[in-house]
Amino acid sequence: TQLLEQSPQFLSIQEGENLTVYCNSSSVFSSLQWYRQEPGEGPVLLVTVVTGGEVKKLKRLTFQFGDARKDSSLHITAAQPGDTGLYLCAGDRTGRRALTFGSGTRLQVQP
Amino acid sequence: NAGVTQTPKFQVLKTGQSMTLQCAQDMNHNSMYWYRQDPGMGLRLIYYSASEGTTDKGEVPNGYNVSRLNKREFSLRLESAAPSQTSVYFCASSSSGVSSYNEQFFGPGTRLTVL
Numbered sequence: 001t002q003l004l005e006q007s008p009q010f011l012s013i014q015e016g017e018n019l020t021v022y023c024n025s026s027s028v029f030s031s032l033q034w035y036r037q038e039p040g041e042g043p044v045l046l047v048t049v050v051t052g053g054e055v056k057k058l059k060r061l062t063f064q065f066g067d068a069r070k071d072s073s074l075h076i077t078a079a080q081p082g083d084t085g086l087y088l089c090a091g092d093r094t095g096r097r098a099l100t101f102g103s104g105t106r107l108q109v110q111p
Numbered sequence: 112n113a114g115v116t117q118t119p120k121f122q123v124l125k126t127g128q129s130m131t132l133q134c135a136q137d138m139n140h141n142s143m144y145w146y147r148q149d150p151g152m153g154l155r156l157i158y159y160s161a162s163e164g165t166t167d168k169g170e171v172p173n174g175y176n177v178s179r180l181n182k183r184e185f186s187l188r189l190e191s192a193a194p195s196q197t198s199v200y201f202c203a204s205s206s207s208g209v210s211s212y213n214e215q216f217f218g219p220g221t222r223l224t225v226l
Contacts, residue, residue, distance in 0.1 A: 031213075033215075040219075041219055042201050042220055043201075043216065045214050088153060090154075092212055097161050098213075099213055
């Protein structure tokens with residue numbers, strides 16, 4: 001059983017469309033991170049959210065941390081082919097030394 | 112700065128063979144990690160090292176051993192490879208300072224196939 005559930009698992013959209021990816025858990029996290037991974041490479045950190053209700057924007061990407069710090073979402077506006085990749089959320093729990101990763105959302109943006 | 116480097120990039124083993132995956136970081140990070148990534152499973156932690164001289168088991172440690180050689184280097188050894196260990200292996204490092212949120216920096220991965 002995954003501690004962090006991501007949905008959807010796969011998403012194929014046309015360039016210019018909007019999309020939202022969800023990361024849900026029954027556990028509380030002290031912080032939550034989003035990573036993007038391109039084929040043949042390691043994940044790269046996009047953002048860290050630490051406060052319940054926090055919203056962070058990174059150009060066309062908007063990240064939100066749930067009020068109870070159990071869930072997060074990633075919204076992409078006007079997706080571009082360069083957004084294609086595997087998006088991973090990862091939670092940091094107080095007292096734990098290692099992150100917990102979700103299973104990922106594979107996004108394909110068609111030109 | 113190279114960040115996190117891993118060798119080799121690709122490896123094919125026969126069942127029962129042994130090998131060591133090497134990882135090094137030049138960011139002066141205290142913590143280092145080994146993950147495996149399988150389709151639909153995300154990243155699963157094999158072992159981690161919170162500081163030089165310490166190692167701890169992660170979610171899937173069976174069949175693996177690790178060595179934190181010094182602050183820079185953290186190796187992963189497969190003593191007797193099995194087909195179930197076919198995977199992509201990632202090494203990562205993070206700063207464990209007071210203001211850190213355990214944000215991780217990953218290497219490019221080692222693609223291992225066990226026949």
